[in-house]
Amino acid sequence: MRTRRLGKTGPEVSELGLGAMGMSDMYGPADETESIATIHAAIDSGITLIDTGDFYGMGHNEMLIGRALRDRNRDDVVISVKFGAQRSPAGEWLGYDASPNALKTALSYTLRRLGTDHIDVYRPARLDPNVPVEDTVGAIAEMVQAGYVRHIGLSEVGADTIRRAAAVHPIADLQIEYSLISRSVEDAILPALRELGIGVTAYGVLSRGLLSGHWSADRPHTAADFRSHSPRFQGDNLARNLELVDALREIADHKAVSVAQVAVAWVLSRGEDIVPLVGARRRDRLAESAGALSVELSEEDLGMIEKAVPVDAAAGERYAPAQMRTLDSER
Template identity: 45%
Template sequence: MESRQLGTGGPVVAAVGLGCLGLSGGYGAVAGHEAATAIRTALDLGITLLDTADFYGGGENERLVGRAIAGRRDEVVLATRGGVRAAAPGAPPTIVDGAPDSLRAACEASLERLGVDHVDLYYLARADPRVPVEDSVGALAELRAEGKVRHVGLSEVAAGTLRRAAATCTIAALESEYSLWERHVEAEILPTARELGIGLVAHTPLGKGFLTGAHRSPGDLGERDHRRNHPRFREGNFERNRELVEEAAAIAARTGMTPAQLALAWLLSAGPDVVPIPGSRRPEHLRENVRAAALRLDAADRARLAEVFAPERVAGERHPAHRRVAGVAEDGRPAG
């Protein structure tokens, strides 16, 4: 698979990575052996970037990833993040905490759960509006100097915050949502990252599975599937968004791609500094995603897809209100 570099001097990774959130049951129950098999299959297929976080499954996701990569650490570019925590065990992660001491403790706890002596990429999960971002990334720079972190990244921050952080510490990557149906980074964030020599890791590149065309109605989602509460999956919005996916599916059929491959190929064509991390867990879907790295869209199809998924045509907000991290807006700026 094609390789891409995250940032100037950052890690080199396969063009398609693996987001591990769904392996902890966010889209329904997942057996432990199934999750481990997904990770090992991804490595077998040439995927190198594995993305987790200390708040996925209350830390269980990191333990799962650590067990799955045991004996294969040298094949993995391991990414995790800290700086968001829950108010109590089992509660959702809604408290932003970018204090240097908290980040150090979070990173060291992640290393223990993962069973490794360093992570290749450590993200500040959100910029804390109560702590200067310079202080937060300064703490991550100290961890890098100690060898516990190889590269520093940020997640879901605004362009101005990214610029301030980069003036303090070399930033290899910015992780933000980017896909056909969520293109907010195109206005300011992605151009700023490129100006600063920072790679973009695109999470949710398949629109939580919606862009695959697999879901015909909101009722397709299981009782424990968190997408039931997502604005874009609710009745009314679902049907309008489904129309966009059907338009894309026609382009996919004409070009010999699946809808998922079309969505990934569109994203990969955004530039060599963009690395999508779909969260697929079935081996057949992982193989499908990897094949997308070799597919190419012509300029006309890329432009047509941009028209089909123009931001004003997508129905529903990006996140449900209860999932927004306390005190921080969706683009990383202080809320309110």
């Protein structure tokens, strides 16, 4: 497993990370035994970066990871945690709170649930519209000074917010959706990150399963599944997006690899400062995505991929309208 560094100041991590959200939330039921086995398989394969959020399953995801790491060396993994999203007992989304006292309280619970004395990268899940980003970053910086946090990250914020945050404390990375069909980061955000020496952890590299090659128009999903209300998975939008997947499949078949492997390899090809997160919930899906590390994309391949899936070719926004309005990165 090769490694990449998260920005100029961040930790060195495996060039592929594991996103654990789906093991607890957002995509319907998951098997805990298989989830823990998948985390173990990831570590055994050399994956060192594990990403979670304190609101994934209202703490369940952190406790799951904590159980998975009990018999492992804590120093072998880099744990990235998002905080700030507020949820009711029923799971409803109530907004964001990234105020200093709230984040310090959230961090206290996160440390306990994970069974660790520090978080490697701590980041607000979204920009809190009621709290200046300087205040949020300044409070995390206090936790860095106290030893509870190693590095500060950001998530789904735009170039101006990134610059303001970086003026307060070094920022290791920005976590943001980046895939063949989600490329708005390339316009202003990615250039700002590279100017400042900030890395990227890219989530949604398989577009919630859309680019996995395993999705079909008749696949059932529950009301609790994010995709049941995601614009890209609805009606004509889904039909159009699956046409893009079919075009990508032709390239994958020509190279004797899977659609998912081409999609992950494309994100890997975008720069050494980008670390894709794969949201595998099962060992077989993890192994498939990890196979992308062996996929070589030539300039000819990249040209064919761009032709098959042009910029802005996706039908539908990546979130429903209410959620899109919370994204500082899309303003």
